[in-house]
Amino acid sequence: MSGVILESLLACPMCGHAATETMPTDACQFFYECAACKALLRPKTGDCCVFCSYGSVKCPPIQEQRGCCG
Numbered sequence: 001m002s003g004v005i006l007e008s009l010l011a012c013p014m015c016g017h018a019a020t021e022t023m024p025t026d027a028c029q030f031f032y033e034c035a036a037c038k039a040l041l042r043p044k045t046g047d048c049c050v051f052c053s054y055g056s057v058k059c060p061p062i063q064e065q066r067g068c069c070g
Contacts, residue, residue, distance in 0.1 A: 004025075004060045004063050004064060005057045005063065006022055006023055006025065006060065007020055007021065007022055007023070007057070008020070008021060008023055008051050008055035008056050008057040008058075009021075009055065009056040009057075010032060010041075010050065010051065010054050010055050010056075011054055011055075011056075012034040012036065012037060012039055012041065012054070013041070013054065014034065014037050014039040015034060015036050015037040015039070017034055017035060017036035017037065019035060021051075021055075023051050023055075023057075023059055023060060025060050028048050028049035028059065028068055029049050029050050029051060029059075030042065030043060030049060030050065031050065032050040032054075041053070041054055048061075048062065048068035049068065052068075
């Protein structure tokens, strides 16, 4: 896991609120509730998690160029 970035800036597509979050290394995060507007974010079609869809950095498995979540 050397060189993998574990923090990502998640931006809500509904209201634009952004927050720095720590990504899990052992599972994908399928849901994220925006702290500002309470929208429940889900991954876009083709993405494995909310970090890959709305984050400034892709999730750790994708950064390491290996399959994510099975």
